[in-house]
Amino acid sequence: MGRPREVTDEQILVAARRCFLERGAGVSAADIGRELGVSHTTLFNRFGSKEGLMLAALGPTKEIEWVVALDKGPDKRPIREQLIEHAKVMSHFFQDLQAGFGILQAAGIDPGKAHRACTGESGPEQAYRALVSWLTRAQQQGRLARCDVGTLASTILAALQGWAFTARICGGPARAAASGDYVERFIDVLWNGIGSRTPSA
Structure with missing residues (x-):
């Protein structure tokens, strides 16, 4: 069995933002995870919850x-x-x-x-x-x-x-x-x- 795909926080946020903007707030973490080739638990481990993921992906960036x-x-x-x-x-x-x-x-x-x-x-x-x-x-x-x-x-x-x-x-x-x-x-x-x-x- 191959190693799980490694994704960066930035890759997660880019994919999550695109999914939310294209398909709305109802997009699940599982849907986003599938696009990235990782499990939804990976997203929650990084950002705590779906709300945490949404805030990080859709809120203002730290650097403009x-x-x-x-x-x-x-x-x-x-x-x-x-x-x-x-x-x-x-x-x-x-x-x-x-x-x-x-x-x-x-x-x-x-x-x-x-x-x-x-x-x-x-x-x-x-x-x-x-x-x-x-x-x-x-x-x-x-x-x-x-x-x-x-x-x-x-x-x-x-x-x-x-x-x-x-x-x-x-x-x-x-x-x-x-x-x-x-x-x-x-x-x-x-x-x-x-x-x-x-x-x-």
């Missing part, structure tokens, strides 16, 4: 990839162009997060448990800190008008999260093209107030 990109910038391209690019990535992230929260709520699980289970800097804290730093550097370079960057960062994040929430709850157009259009229109509105008067910015 686009935060790393913000930490490296801004680069030499026009700030408005970069801001739109970052905002589109953030918008997709928040829509994906809302989709996961929707499944948790359908299962009767408080999505807040996913946030409370995180240790260290939370996702929202990471996002706010990174965006404030990025905007501050752009401002220091004379590429953004003088304004309170904390308020600006909060406004951007709240608007993108609000769009994702509205698209899920009200059945709005969450497809990539619609999201991209919204982001560009939103940044255009902001740009009238925050754009540097220097043409090269």
